[in-house]
Amino acid sequence: MSTDVKTSDVRKAFWKRLDDVRAGLLAADGERPVPMSPHADPDENAIWFITARGSAADRAAHSGGEASFHVADSKANVFANVFGKIDISDDSKKLDEIWSAVAGAWFENGRDDESVRLVKMTPHDAEVWAGDGGASFLYEIARANVKGGTPDVGEHARVTF
Amino acid sequence: MSTDVKTSDVRKAFWKRLDDVRAGLLAADGERPVPMSPHADPDENAIWFITARGSAADRAAHSGGEASFHVADSKANVFANVFGKIDISDDSKKLDEIWSAVAGAWFENGRDDESVRLVKMTPHDAEVWAGDGGASFLYEIARANVKGGTPDVGEHARVTF
Numbered sequence: 001m002s003t004d005v006k007t008s009d010v011r012k013a014f015w016k017r018l019d020d021v022r023a024g025l026l027a028a029d030g031e032r033p034v035p036m037s038p039h040a041d042p043d044e045n046a047i048w049f050i051t052a053r054g055s056a057a058d059r060a061a062h063s064g065g066e067a068s069f070h071v072a073d074s075k076a077n078v079f080a081n082v083f084g085k086i087d088i089s090d091d092s093k094k095l096d097e098i099w100s101a102v103a104g105a106w107f108e109n110g111r112d113d114e115s116v117r118l119v120k121m122t123p124h125d126a127e128v129w130a131g132d133g134g135a136s137f138l139y140e141i142a143r144a145n146v147k148g149g150t151p152d153v154g155e156h157a158r159v160t161f
Numbered sequence: 162m163s164t165d166v167k168t169s170d171v172r173k174a175f176w177k178r179l180d181d182v183r184a185g186l187l188a189a190d191g192e193r194p195v196p197m198s199p200h201a202d203p204d205e206n207a208i209w210f211i212t213a214r215g216s217a218a219d220r221a222a223h224s225g226g227e228a229s230f231h232v233a234d235s236k237a238n239v240f241a242n243v244f245g246k247i248d249i250s251d252d253s254k255k256l257d258e259i260w261s262a263v264a265g266a267w268f269e270n271g272r273d274d275e276s277v278r279l280v281k282m283t284p285h286d287a288e289v290w291a292g293d294g295g296a297s298f299l300y301e302i303a304r305a306n307v308k309g310g311t312p313d314v315g316e317h318a319r320v321t322f
Contacts (some may be wrong), residue, residue, distance in 0.1 A: 074232075075236045
C-alpha cells in the first residue's frame with residue numbers, strides 16, 4: 001500500500017521536474033542516443049519531441065518501436081531512465097501547442113515547414129530519481145544503491161504509466 | 162587533416178565541460194544506469210567515481226568490464242555517450258585528491274571508511290556534443306542530425322582517447 005502511494009508521488013514529481021529539463025538523450029531502437037528536448041504532457045501520458053524529417057528520431061518513430069529517454073539534469077534535480085513506444089504524430093493542434101520560437105529558428109519555413117516532424121513517446125515505465133535540491137542528493141542515491149533502500153533525500157522509484 | 166584537428170578540439174572541450182557536470186548516468190555491464198558524480202582527470206585519461214562497497218558500480222568495476230557514462234547537462238552545455246572500461250582502484254593518493262566534503266557526508270567514518278570504493282573509468286571512445294551556451298544549441302544538433310553535417314554552434318564529434 002505505502003509502495004503505491006510513493007510510486008504515485010514519484011510519478012507526479014517526474015512530470016513536474018520534466019518541465020524544467022531542457023534536454024535528455026533519446027535512444028531509439030537501433031539508433032544511437034542523441035540530445036533531444038522533451039515536452040512533458042502528463043494529461044496525455046506523453047513526452048513530445050519536435051524533430052525534422054530524416055533525423056534518427058524520425059526514422060525510429062516511423063517504425064513505431066521502443067525507445068528510451070535518459071535524463072540526467074542536476075539543475076532540474078531529476079535523473080530518469082524512461083522506457084516507451086515512439087510514433088510519428090500528425091496532431092497539428094498539439095504541434096501548435098508545443099511549438100516555440102526556439103524550434104522555429106531552424107526550420108526555414110517555421111511551423112509549416114514540411115520537414116517538421118512531431119514525435120510522441122508514450123512511456124510505459126521508468127526509473128526515476130527526483131531530488132529536492134539539496135547538495136547531498138547524489139550521495140543519498142549512492143547510499144540507497146548500497147543499502148538496497150531508498151534515498152532519505154528526494155524520491156526514487158520505478159514507476160509505471 | 163581538419164577532421165583530426167576538430168576531434169582534438171572536441172576532446173579538449175569534453176574534458177573541460179566534464180568538470181562542470183555534477184552527475185551523469187553510469188551504465189555498467191548488466192547493471193541498470195544509475196546517477197553518479199564524475200571527477201574528470203584528463204592527465205590520466207580517466208573519469209573517477211567514488212562509490213561504496215556493494216553498489217552497482219562497485220560490482221561492475223570488480224569484473225573489470227565495459228561501461229558507458231551518459232551526460233545530458235544543458236547547464237554545463239555538454240551531452241555525451243562515453244564508452245570505456247571500469248576497474249576498482251586502490252590508489253589512495255588519487256582518492257585523497259578527489260575526496261570532497263560532500264562525499265564524506267555519507268560515509269560514517271569519512272575518507273577512511275572501509276566501505277569507500279574508488280572506481281576508475283578509462284574511456285576509449287565517445288560521442289560528444291559541446292555547446293557554447295547559445296540557446297540554439299539543441300536545434301543545431303537536430304539540424305546536424307538531419308543534414309548529416311555538424312552543428313554550426315558548438316562542437317560535435319566521435320572522439321577516441
